[in-house]
Amino acid sequence: MNNKAICPKKWVFFLLLVPGVAWYVFTVIVPLLGSLRYSLFSFQGMRADKFVGLANYAELVSDSIFWNSLVNNLTITLLCVIGQIGVALVFAAMLNTTVVKLKNMHRAVIFFPGVLSMVIVGFIWTIMYSNDYGLINYFLRALNLESLILPWLDDPRYVIYSISVPLIWQYIGYYMVIIMAGMSSIGKEIYEMAEIDGVNGWKKLIYITIPLIKSTLLVCLMLCISGNMQAFDHIFVMTNGGPGTSSSVMALYAYSKTFTQGRIAYGNTISIGILLVSLVLILITKWIVGGRKTDGYQS
Amino acid sequence: MGINLKKATGSFLMNGILILFSVSCISPIIWMIYSSLKTSPEFNRSIIALPEKLIFGNYVDAFRISHMGTYYGNTIFNAAISLVLVICISFVLAYFLSRFKFKGRNLIYFIILFGMLIPIHALLIPLFIQFKTLNMFNQRYTLIIPYVAFAMPFSIFLIESYLSGIPIDMEEAAVIDGCSFMRMLFTIVMPLCTPILTTAAILQLFTKWWNEFPFALVLINDEKLKTIPLGLMNFSSQYSTNYPMKMAALVLAILPVILIYIFFNRKIIEGMIAGAIKG
Secondary structure, eight states: OOOOOOOOOHHHHHHHHHHHHHHHHIIIIHHHHHHHTTTTEEEEOOOEEEETHHHHHHHHHHHHHHHHHHHHHHHHHHHHIIIIHHHHHHHHHHSSSOOOOOOOHHHHEEEEEGGGHHHHHHHHHHHHHHHHHHHHHHHHHTTTTTGGGOOHHHHHHHHHHHHHHHHHHHHHHHHHHHHHHHTTTTTTHHHHHHHHHHHHHHHIIIIHHHHHHHHHHHHHHHHHHHHHHTTHHHHHTEEEEETTTTTTHHHHHHIIIIIISHHHHHHHHHHHHHHHHHHHHHHHHHHTTTTTTOEEEOO | HHHHHHHHHHHHOOOOHHHHHHHHHHHHHEEEEEEEEHHHHHHHHOOSOSSSSSSOOOOOOOOOTHHHHHHHHHHHHHHHHHHHHHHHHHHHHHHHHHHOTTHHHHHHHHHHHHHHHHHHGGGHHHHHHHHHHHOOOTOTTTHHHHHHHEEEEEEEHHHHHHHTTTTTTTHHHHHTTTOOHHIIIIIHHHHHHHHHHHHHHHHHHIIIIIIOOOHHHHHOOOOGGOHHHHHHHHHHHHSSOHEEEEHHHHHHHHHHHHHHHHHHHHHHHHHHHHHHHHH
16 A cells, blocks of 8 residues: 555655645535535625525525425435336346347347436427327327326426436436346356246245345445436426426525526525435435345445 | 246246337437428428428528537537546546555545535535636636536546556556656556546546536536537527427437447446446
């Protein structure tokens, strides 16, 4: 670790080290500290004007739209955990069997939406959901299921589900390839032995595969939670939080407070809220699932 | 017999489900591509029919009206500069973190790890205020600053774990033979790291730079500096009724991604897996 022989002169050392660290501190740490400070002030234009103590936080705690947005974030996260990781797990298990053909093609095709920009996926699905020109309603009409046609993005009751679908659709492949990588580390002998003992199909998935890839699944869970706490692009494009605030999420709410209503200090306070909620959720997940490392795949 | 039948049904079902889902993953894109070759009235008559004859007018219009050329230029500019900077900076930092013990090493570690836990949306607004106050808002270099910074933690940890698998002997030998530190770093160690550097670059290209939206939205409002996702945003709101033209613009935006994906999907998927697991 302490490799004196190759250690460069002090000034070279600093010359190489400082720019990167400074760049990072300037873009990540300074705004973070700034944000904590700004949240204690009221703003006049772009200037922190008057110290108001915890007034912004008091407003945040009693702001029903903020809590509503948080609930939306949590709903989306829950739907995505089930829809993305759950489905991805089933697909990965299917692709792990010998009977499925065209494995590489499936892998490449299912992963594909994951490389598209979320903005573009948002646009594509806005068109798909469109009442007269959308593929979804077209197929429902073609199948004589016109009664199922809904104003997908315009009804406050369903909009949160409608916007979760593209999110789930886009990233199933992402979780699928991660889970497949985890599964590939399980030895073939384990399955062979299980088959001799008469374990088959679903039982194999539930009693052998899942316990053996637990830490991979934990990685997926953490990625899924932190990813969906940041849901923003799709929703910004598809509904911009509407109708009303029914599909608003925390990041979107902070954005609209700051830029459409010009309340910079309050927007900042919401940012701190996002940070706290994310950290708490990560800790909770770690606490619930963590502590038990079961597979050797990720040490 | 019963077991065989059950197996056959199972295999039929599994293949069927996967094929159905795979089709659903690309059909919206394919629909968009061929619909963009229709005229607007033709599309309105039937949204699903194939075009009667291929019309590229939508593309010409979309390209002209949407300033797609400018957006392309800006996106490529940001991505290219960020790429070079992130790779160099992360490589150097990762090298120092993996090879030397020095004062402040733990502190650097801590802030980088902590930075990974911060959701970028928590920093959008404070960064906007900071940039606005320092007059760094809406400049050609503006987006490169957050793009590089937020790509650093991931890249540093990827490269560092790769470096820890490379024995130090070669570096020691080079230095003993009189090779300068800089030369050793960039002509001996860096080439050894090419595989992981490519992985890091690919990962960032697709997850951050090409598709990035929130920072561009908040930090840029000059038409001349807009990136592809941001530019599509106002194009789309202006021409919301002409679906084929809108689709043509979307296809233009994703065409390079599709082409790169067709040729490099294995490498891209591997990169994403590595990033997810190490990150």
